[in-house]
Amino acid sequence: METSIPQILHISFELAHTPVVAEEAGIKAEGACIPHLTAPSSSGPLDREAEYLAQVRGRVIKALPKERMTELRRRRNQHLPVYRLPPDVYFYLFELMHHANPGSGVGWKVSQVSSMWRKIALSTPQLWSRIDIINPEFIDACTARSGHISLDVAFEPPPPPPPSPPLSLRHTEFLPPPFYYTELPSPAVRARERLSVASLLPHAHRWRSLSLIRVDRYVFSPLLSVRAPRLEVLCLEGFTCQSLIAYPALKDSPRLRSIQLESGFVPLAYPTYTGLAELRFHSIKPPIACDHFLDALRGSPLLEILDVRDTYISGISSAPMALAPIHLPHLRLIKMDRMKMEVMRYLFTLIHASPTLNISGTQYLPESTDLGSLFPSRRVLGGKLPSLLRIQKLVFGLGVRGEPTLEGYAGSMTLLNLACEPYEPQVDAAEFSSRIFHNLGRALLLPRLEELTIRELTTATMDRDRFIGALGKLSSIRHLTLENCDCAYPPTLVVDSSHRICPSLESLTIIDTFVDEEILVSLVESRVAWEGCALQKLALSRCNPVGQAAALKLKSLVVHVTLMDEPVGLLRAAE
Structure with a gap:
């Protein structure tokens, strides 16, 4: 047994310094270098041999050159099917991965797999067209590798972790969330942000989309001070300004197709956005003048999506019928949430929408009102909202909080998906739901209604007489x-x-x-x-x-x- 230890050391030395022997010919010493020995009379030699083998294993692993292991892995990968595809297939696959999830950093990930993938990724400009990290080196790399194609800029810093509340507070005395997020970014972070903005400004003519979410307005506002002739999508959250003079990007962008404003407002140059297809206002607390809102709609004949949530519009006229109608033949979705009923009725009275319009969202209704107070009168409903006249199937149910919900369909097309909630919290929920369903046939003109589904309705919400009266107004079922x-x-x-x-x-x-x-x-x-x-x-x-x-x-x-x-x-x- 003792004589086998030098042989083991000799074999390990050869393996450590000439690993090609193991790759090309296998371990030649297998079954030949170590002779057959008789069993030892005690366990001492066995223990020593096991100890030596453990030491040798560590020496072999440490002695194998890192470069050699990398080379072996590379040569092995070359024989895998995924690495033997034509280059055109890689281009196509990488682009599909990028478009399926633009924010996943496909270019950076695939370029680290192998030298061949890196070469293909670096020659695919689309993989580097999204800039979503506030880092000047990252931005410079993306702008260089993307060539001359359009860029998608999206900045949204992650929220900082909330610090612990002051020790003076008891565990039941929690302050509101704004208290925890008052810590300002460090000077190094501010410097990196300014350098990132400076790196982007020379490429403003290439921007296809610009999204600034909860970033410092004073640091990032220069991105709106340059002209962006290719800009198609604009998303601003937390930005508020009074004039367009300092923001040419908002004024001279004739190709804008989508605008989303949240938690702030800027007076956009709506007459210049003739190609606008998507307009979203979310949580706009400074009042939007009604004239500006209507100008946005009149100047957007190609509008397809109108999304208004928790937005205050001031200056509503008491006689909307006296105003010129707003023709939106391509409008396919109106999404509303936490809007005043007067505003939405005003809008529904003015617009002439397409017959495929889907009205969706949650609507507050004041006490003693129903859907007849939200939509135009039956006399003009067909000319304003013809999609409601196409409803063939109606589903009435109660939501999680007992609020009435309505779903309307024409075949497989959704035309109505509306939840109604009382504007006053003290209103009896059962009475409110009963009133909505009971007056359904009177509030909406449903000449094509053939199928009705009623869910979760009990006599606690609607008694037998009101149930009979509601179905009596829907005789076409x-x-x-x-x-x-x-x-x-x-x-x-x-x-x-x-x-x-x-x-x-x-x-x-x-x-x-x-x-x-x-x-x-x-x-x-x-x-x-x-x-x-x-x-x-x-x-x-x-x-x-x-x-x-x-x-x-x-x-x-x-x-x-x-x-x-x-x-x-x-x-x-x-x-």
């Missing part, structure tokens, strides 16, 4: 679905000579709702016997079981019957 509703509602669908609710009903679906089987049979019999439109389809899902006798009776009355998600023939016999 052919398909009705009650989902997780009160058991008091299905009996209201029984018709007789004096009570003919939903006269065109052809299909009834009840889900997660208790229905007495005797009432269910009476309902179907009344719908089949009278001279109006007969019920043709009945479906119950996740409801109480229906006995075999009642199931067969229903099958004899209605052509298509599905109970408990199974055809009638598969139901078990009643106990």
Whole structure:
């Protein structure tokens, strides 16, 4: 055993200094260099040999040159399929990765994989077209590697971690968040920001988009003081100014297609933005003059998206019909949130939108009002908002806080996705929801409505009489679905000579709702016997079981019957 130790050291020396032997021919000494020895009489030699082997292993690992290991890995990678693709395929894949997630830094990541990938990445300008790190060296590298293509500039510093509250405060005395973020950036950070701005200014003619989110206005405002003729997208958060004189980027950008302002406001030169397709105002606390707001819409005939949230617009006229209408034939989305009802009604009265317009968001409604106070009168609704007249399917439900929600569809196209909330917090939520649903048919002109789905509605929110009155205003319904509703509602669908609710009903679906089987049979019999439109389809899902006798009776009355998600023939016999 002792004689094997020098042999091990000799082999390790050769492996450490000539690793090519292991690569090209394998370890030739395997099974030959160490002779077969007899078993030792004690464990001492074995312990010493194990110790020597551990030492040798460490020496071999340390002796292998780093460059040699890198070369071996490179030569091995060359045989992998992913490294043997044509260069054009790499160009295409890298560009797809960049466009799928522009902010992920694809160029920087793939350039560190291998020398070949780095060469391809450096020759692909699109990978370096996004500048989103406030660092002058990073900016210089991106502007150089991107060649002459357009640049996307997006600066949003990460919020600093909140420091601990003062020791004098008890654990229950927490100050509001602004208290924790009063620490100013260090001089080194300010210097880096100014150098970054200086590096970007010479390339203003290449900017395609400019996004400044919660950055220091005084440091970054020079980015708006130069002309940006290619600018298409502008996003500003926390910027407020009174004049456009010092900001040519906001005045001389005829190619602007998207503007988003949040937590601040600048008086944009709207008449010059004839190609504007997207306009977003979020949390604008300084009032926007109504004239400026309307000028923005009139000067944007190609507008597709209007998004207004928590924005105060002053100077609303009491007679909007006297003003010239605003034609927006391409408008496909109006998104609103926490806006005053008077402002939105004023807007809906003035615009002439496309028939594919989707009205979405959350709307506050004052006490004793409904959707009739939000939208124009039925007399002019078709000319202003023709999309509401195209609604074929309507879904009414209650949200997490009990607020009424409305979803309107024409086929697979969404035309209405609206949640209503009372403007006054003391308003009774049940009464508010009941009023919205009860006056739905009066507030909206729905000539094409055929399908209605009602969810989460109980008599605590709406009693039987108001439920009947609401459906009485929606006489065109052919398909009705009650989902997780009160058991008091299905009996209201029984018709007789004096009570003919939903006269065109052809299909009834009840889900997660208790229905007495005797009432269910009476309902179907009344719908089949009278001279109006007969019920043709009945479906119950996740409801109480229906006995075999009642199931067969229903099958004899209605052509298509599905109970408990199974055809009638598969139901078990009643106990």
